[in-house]
Amino acid sequence: MPMLSYPIRCTNGACTDLAQYKIAARWSDGVTRELKTYALSCSRCLTESFQRSRGKQAACRLAPGETLESPSIYEMSRGRRDAQLVRREDLELPLLAPTPIA
């Protein structure tokens, strides 16, 4: 894949901010493994994008032998491939909590 040379925008609705995060889940059919991208998000839309991605993942039907993990938040960096993306578990955990910590 060629390096992206144009700005990557948030995919949330009409938002035109630059995307800072990729929301993606690890998918595998037992042979191939890849990162399935659900959304690209700016920091402002992150909560909404993450929740929506989790909803999409939950609704996804898998073929026998396929596995799909829950979506995770990855920090986007220019020129980095999926395998090199930095996961931001610290950003996921507050969003996964049943009641937000005030």
Ligand SMILES: [Zn+2]
């Ligand atoms: Zn946004």
